Amino acid sequence: MEPRISMVTLGVDDLSRARAFYEALGWVVAPQSQESVVFLQGGNIVLGLYGRQALAEDAGIENTPPGFSGFALAINVASETEADRLFDTAVSNGAMARKPPQKAFWGGYSGYFADPDGHLWEVAHNPYFAMDADGNLKLVDEPA
Amino acid sequence: MEPRISMVTLGVDDLSRARAFYEALGWVVAPQSQESVVFLQGGNIVLGLYGRQALAEDAGIENTPPGFSGFALAINVASETEADRLFDTAVSNGAMARKPPQKAFWGGYSGYFADPDGHLWEVAHNPYFAMDADGNLKLVDEPA
Numbered sequence: 127m128e129p130r131i132s133m134v135t136l137g138v139d140d141l142s143r144a145r146a147f148y149e150a151l152g153w154v155v156a157p158q159s160q161e162s163v164v165f166l167q168g169g170n171i172v173l174g175l176y177g178r179q180a181l182a183e184d185a186g187i188e189n190t191p192p193g194f195s196g197f198a199l200a201i202n203v204a205s206e207t208e209a210d211r212l213f214d215t216a217v218s219n220g221a222m223a224r225k226p227p228q229k230a231f232w233g234g235y236s237g238y239f240a241d242p243d244g245h246l247w248e249v250a251h252n253p254y255f256a257m258d259a260d261g262n263l264k265l266v267d268e269p270a
Numbered sequence: 271m272e273p274r275i276s277m278v279t280l281g282v283d284d285l286s287r288a289r290a291f292y293e294a295l296g297w298v299v300a301p302q303s304q305e306s307v308v309f310l311q312g313g314n315i316v317l318g319l320y321g322r323q324a325l326a327e328d329a330g331i332e333n334t335p336p337g338f339s340g341f342a343l344a345i346n347v348a349s350e351t352e353a354d355r356l357f358d359t360a361v362s363n364g365a366m367a368r369k370p371p372q373k374a375f376w377g378g379y380s381g382y383f384a385d386p387d388g389h390l391w392e393v394a395h396n397p398y399f400a401m402d403a404d405g406n407l408k409l410v411d412e413p414a
Binding site: 129130131132133134135136137148151152153154156157158165166167168169170171172173174178181182184185186187188189190191192193194195196197198199200201202224225236238243244245246248250254255261262263264265266 | 273274275276277278279280281292295296297298300301302309310311312313314315316317318322325326328329330331332333334335336337338339340341342343344345346368369380382387388389390392394398399405406407408409410
């Protein structure tokens with residue numbers, strides 16, 4: 127089994143609001159989307175939007191109130207300028223600024239915003255991480 | 271800005287335990303890993319493991335106790351048999367079975383496990399979703 131992530135599904139409280147937010151950031155709504163679920167194609171992955179309650183039910187777990195969710199999605203970009211621009215685009219489309227992009231202790235440049243449902247996104251420029259021609263991070267040349 | 275997810279970072283309570291779990295599932299530890307952070311290369315994405323408290327601090331938010339985290343990562347595979355096998359491998363390496371793979375109302379086959387820190391993974395076979403030669407989901411031929 128090749129290790130991969132095929133899709134990240136975010137539980138949301140307002141599907142229309144979430145869809146509009148991600149469309150504003152450039153994600154393309156796939157025709158497989160339905161009334162209760164939205165699939166968005168990124169370059170390398172699918173982002174799913176689904177009702178938070180429905181997601182909890184689908185996984186068979188209780189929809190308890192969220193504390194810190196304990197995860198972050200990241201978009202790595204090629205420059206500090208691009209990180210600033212992406213961060214500003216997100217915030218101007220309804221994201222909450224958590225940490226404006228700034229020099230990071232690890233030698234790169236990083237900021238965080240939360241999407242309209244509170245899901246954390248890091249926007250990062252990491253000069254030590256290689257990208258392939260498609261812009262995907264390639265830390266290992268040929269993964270098993 | 272091309273929409274993408276470059277990396278998913280999971281906040282974990284025990285970095286060694288988390289690293290061993292994902293290595294057992296086939297992820298390859300990248301040499302850029304450090305004492306406090308582990309980077310794992312999958313085919314299309316990087317999975318980061320980082321202390322939960324450190325992740326909260328990095329994003330500038332409070333490390334409140336988790337309720338339902340409101341997200342799920344998914345691995346899509348080519349067959350029901352492969353879904354069963356992956357699910358069993360995860361559980362035999364310390365994952366908690368949340369929902370054994372089974373026929374899903376949407377016409378596919380799906381199960382859920384939680385990794386040792388409670389992060390949800392769906393294992394799915396979806397006969398309606400196209401995959402490219404590398405096994406990535408391609409719902410839209412040429413995303414913007």
